[in-house]
Amino acid sequence: AVDYFWRTNKEGNILARQELEEAIALDPKYPGLYSLLAIIHLYDLWLQSSESPLVSIAQASKNIKKALAMNDEDYLAHIALAALYQARKEPDNAIAAYESASAVNPNGALAYAHLGALLTETGKPEEGIKLIEKAMRLNPSPPVRYFIYLGDTYYGLGLYEDAIEVQEEVLQSS
Numbered sequence: 268a269v270d271y272f273w274r275t276n277k278e279g280n281i282l283a284r285q286e287l288e289e290a291i292a293l294d295p296k297y298p299g300l301y302s303l304l305a306i307i308h309l310y311d312l313w314l315q316s317s318e319s320p321l322v323s324i325a326q327a328s329k330n331i332k333k334a335l336a337m338n339d340e341d342y343l344a345h346i347a348l349a350a351l352y353q354a355r356k357e358p359d360n361a362i363a364a365y366e367s368a369s370a371v372n373p374n375g376a377l378a379y380a381h382l383g384a385l386l387t388e389t390g391k392p393e394e395g396i397k398l399i400e401k402a403m404r405l406n407p408s409p410p411v412r413y414f415i416y417l418g419d420t421y422y423g424l425g426l427y428e429d430a431i432e433v434q435e436e437v438l439q440s441s
Contacts, residue, residue: 277316302343305330376406
């Protein structure tokens with residue numbers, strides 16, 4: 268399911284959902300499966316492949332609640348909750364959820380990267396840079412999106428040379 272998910276396209280999302288539903292049928296007591304399924308539903312929104320955004324949000328919410336009810340320290344569930352709040356245009360709640368994720372897993376790069384990007388979007392780019400850079404230190408092989416977040420933040424601050432340098436790294440890794 269994770270391999271399909273990382274394709275970040277409609278077909279990959281469909282296959283990931285199918286795999287997760289099969290896995291849940293085999294082990295319905297594993298919270299991480301529900302967390303990832305919630306993220307898959309939210310990715311439908313991002314990929315604009317959702318047949319009904321309201322249904323996708325409802326499905327994501329249902330799965331996040333299940334995961335957190337099973338284990339309130341499930342890192343991925345907190346990430347999913349933050350993404351749900353972002354989808355619902357509730358940045359303050361999203362920030363709090365990313366902070367909760369970081370408290371649950373202080374070495375989790377994903378929460379720092381996404382929180383950094385969100386802080387940039389909400390007018391706190393200096394804080395955002397620090398968190399994105401922290402995410403990149405924690406993950407020695409960071410995903411391309413971390414570089415994109417950092418480059419966008421530099422650009423927003425008018426640090427054009429830094430933005431170009433980071434975006435060139437993105438192009439070289441593609």
